[in-house]
Amino acid sequence: MIERVALPEPLQGVFFDFLWDTQKVWLLPTESAITAFDQLAWLLELPVWTTAPGEARFDLAPLTVLEQPECFPVRWRRITSVDLTYPLELFRNDQGRWVILDGYHRLARHQVEGSRDIPVRLHPDHYKSRILRGG
Helix, strand or coil, X not given: CCCECCCCHHHCCCCCCECECHHHHHCCCCCCEEEEHHHHHHHHHCCCEXXXXXXXXXXXXXXXXXXXXXXXXXXXXXXHHCCCCCCEEEEECCCCCEEEEECHHHHHHHHHHCCCEEEEEECCHXXXXXXXXXX
């Protein structure tokens, strides 16, 4: 059984409503590739983070942090300290668009750095069953 989470309206149909284990994502055998930053920039507008640590509020977009870093010092520090050698981890959503499962802080840092090309791992759909939390 897939453990589901309630998503706010801006994320419904866009983001994933199942719980995954990030370490399982990292262990997938998908090779790294390069994707243009412009193809992923829209993801910075999604409210994928929380303003209340420990709560799944989905009320803070990476772009908001980039525009107001002084208001979100913890997130800003995390953005500016991430290691960009690790690729972003993406799966296709139900609309067929690539969405990040792991790497929003890295994507934000790529924005800060002005990166044009970004290392990514574009995982095939059939790997979703391998990453489910508790599975």
